[in-house]
Amino acid sequence: MTGVKEARPRGGRRWAIDLRPLGVPAYRRVWLGNGVAMFGFQFTAVAVPVEMFMLTGGSLWVGLLGIAGFLPLLVFGLWGGAVADARDRRRVLLVGGGLLWASTLALLVQALFRVGSPVLLLVLVAVQSIAFAITSPARSAILPRLVPAELVPAASTLNFTTFTATSVFGPLTAGLIFATWRTDVGLPIAYAVDALLFTVSFWATLRLPAMPPEPDPDHAAIPRRAGLASIVDGFRYLATTPVLLLSFAIDLIAMVLAMPRALFPEVAHERFGGGAAVGWLYSAIAIGSMLGGLTSGWIGRLRRQGLALVVAVAGWGLAVAAAGLAGQLWLMVVLLGVAGAADLVSSVLRQSMLLIYAPDRMRGRLQGVNTVVVAGGPRLGDLRAGGVAAGFGAGVAWVGGGLAATALAVLLVVAFPALLRYRAAAAPAADRD
Template sequence: MSLLGFVKKHAIDVRALRYPAFRRLFIGNAVSFIGFQFTAVAVPVQMYAITDSSLWVGLIGIAGLVPLLIFALWGGAVADVRDRRSVLLASSTLMWTATLGLLVHALSGVDSPQVLLGLVAVQSAAFAISSPTRSAILPRLVPAEEVAAASTLGFTVSNIGQVLGPLGAGLVLAHGDFALAYGVDAALFTVAMWAALRLPEMPPAVRAPDAPTSRLGDLVDSLRYLRHQPVLLLTFAIDIAAMVLAMPRAVFPEVAAERFGGDKAVGWLYSAIAIGAVVAGLGSGWVTRVRRQGLVIVAAVVGWGLAVAVAGLAPALWLAVLGLALAGAADLVSAAFRQTILLTFAPDEMRGRMQGAFIAVVAGGPRLGDLRVGAMAATTGATVAWVSGGVAAAVVAVLLAVAYPALLRYTVREAER
């Protein structure tokens, strides 16, 4: 096989970009996610600077988790019964407002950990509505056979943001300028607002008398649907185990300060997972050819946990970055296939709610992981909290797969029925 043929076979599939609406949404997400990462790094670093405590940093996870769990399923239900473009615009505006609040707080010099937690909670509530809505839009913009490639493309570009954003934030925060970090986020988010405004109207797919109305009963219906879908339940369970047990980011400020030299190192730690995800995404041309998607998810989660554990033992910054990058590559594969299964398995009238559950797990798991590792680090030290979590995640993933083999047996054919 020639070099050109190898590249065509294995390079990331970008065919979805030929659809104008998807292309605009892709650009908006790509640019705004870089800015969002400035905030994602600035908040815990500012919290650690104010309190000198990894436990307070871990509490950021709880501040984000509670509204996420409350609003994610409800936001997904709203996206199933309202015009998805309108829902995306409203929730994005609230998220933008919370970022401006962080900017004002930083400029005021109040340095209140409680205010930081409150603004994170508002931002998380808005994210819990906007994110499942944005994901549920995807199958309306590209053909079904290109959903896997489009999902991988989206995850890849979001991880590029997680590389460029933290590195940029590290440079800004090395000078202690939290306000500038929040200002960059607010400015770049305007591109996401432009992309949402340019979307076509997306009314609900179901207009029957018994169509969902976003009431509490509709949320119960979605949970009842999930109860009878073991494959979907297992994709959620295995990711919760991976993120709660093996997400080490709450100890990054402490490890950077004590082992690797301070704020310049913290940018590398926060971006390392995304670096690996970007590399994996750029070589993801194979994803559309995978039939045993469930098996690949299990293998990826085991790889994630082991790579995180190795990174936690690294004596040098470059080794820690390498280990976290390997973990990020595994996480991209897992995330892309988990979202693909959801988008192709669930009917359109359930996609908003299923994506709400997906976002609650994907974003909520790491926040619980922040609390877990931050609280454990307060008693055992950062290294033990970091490494033991990675090992535990790999073990739990294997146990779940063996005890409930439905995910291991899952193939693309099941979604095609």
């Protein structure tokens, strides 16, 4: 095992983000590769909607990109989790990464040759979503094999903080490309940057050791298969573990009832006169998550993680509700930032509990469920917010959603207190490459 010295943090180090996982070479390479690749992906995330709007001149086709990305994620996220439990996870990452890389190169080629097909864009976005759904469960499930169990919360925090940082700075950098060059020139540049930066992630995956499934002591003689029965088995296990089931449930409640982003354009226009206000609203939650991650050294020392998770979800809902009442843009941005910081805490705690509580043989499938929940919850929240706003106004949809999410999450864990009683286990560290 790669040794990581334990030291009692002092002063500001109690709050600063815990960097000890970076002392493990395998994790450090994966973290660097994923961070660079996520930054590059933001260029494509901006370029595809820009190209679609340029081709069609309407927002309907841009909206269809969301459906093209979500439906494959819903199906292949669950299957990808089963594959991660039945196959060598390094090989899964390589195959899925190759598919993701190929789809990005296809976007580059069609932009260079100016194919101009909205349908082709939808197809390529769907392929990218399939590749992401296959790789995401495996990428998360390998974490406990890379670092000691006591460093899993810190490693999860580093991952989430890096993702939110790329979500802030990636789109801003992509915007500079389109501000500097014409759209037809900027599109291939953006896709080329994404394809080039993804090579770092592919290199990091190639450097990983083989990660075949660990033997199941209860069914050692039965070969694992990545089929429907395996997926059902994962749901059956989840149904018998109230701690994990409740952690998924309150996250869904938080995202479906309290995600306000579908209301940002309307609120920015009506309260703040449009303009740059909408950009600040869309970036506020990610900025809060990033700052929360940079001051997250205390999260790894929490023992009553279940209670802290509930407090973080309640804090998210209350901060969102308060932001909906704000009449000044700066105050709304600050409160959304507070909500983003609470979301960072809840995400890290839920991921850490999932990785440590679940046995290795189930981690892929549960990460598949997590992928669907994390990706699907906000999209359902967009639908909920838009529907309620159409009937009762944006204020009711925003403030009422935040308050309802807090109340329902608290009622759920009071009625089923297994999550409140959960404490971080001092799992023994195993040898890791």
